[in-house]
Amino acid sequence: MMRSHKLALHIADASWGEIRRQLTCKTDWNGKELVIIDRFFPSSQTCGYCGYCGYRNKEAKDLSVRLWECPECGALHDRDINAAQNILKEGLRKRTPAT
Numbered sequence: 001m002m003r004s005h006k007l008a009l010h011i012a013d014a015s016w017g018e019i020r021r022q023l024t025c026k027t028d029w030n031g032k033e034l035v036i037i038d039r040f041f042p043s044s045q046t047c048g049y050c051g052y053c054g055y056r057n058k059e060a061k062d063l064s065v066r067l068w069e070c071p072e073c074g075a076l077h078d079r080d081i082n083a084a085q086n087i088l089k090e091g092l093r094k095r096t097p098a099t
């Protein structure tokens with residue numbers, strides 16, 4: 001998201017470092033695990049439909065594009081919901097297995 005100049009200032013204002021610090025503190029305090037995914041993970045550019053397709057768009061879509069159809073499987077995606085589902089999947093994939 002920091003690659004978008006329009007968003008960069010807003011994101012910097014949100015103080016992601018402080019948000020991450022707070023989340024780390026709260027998850028440690030409550031005995032939970034905080035899973036960090038790569039900042040450039042293509043969450044909104046990857047088809048997350050049913051977990052089978054996995055189509056990844058090579059070009060970033062303009063933020064004004066809120067809906068897109070996967071050319072591989074035909075699934076219609078809301079950009080934010082698709083991104084949230086992909087972030088959840090990636091977080092679960094990276095999670096440390098319980099011992």
Ligand SMILES: [Zn+2]
Nearest residue numbers: 047053070073
């Ligand atoms: Zn697809």
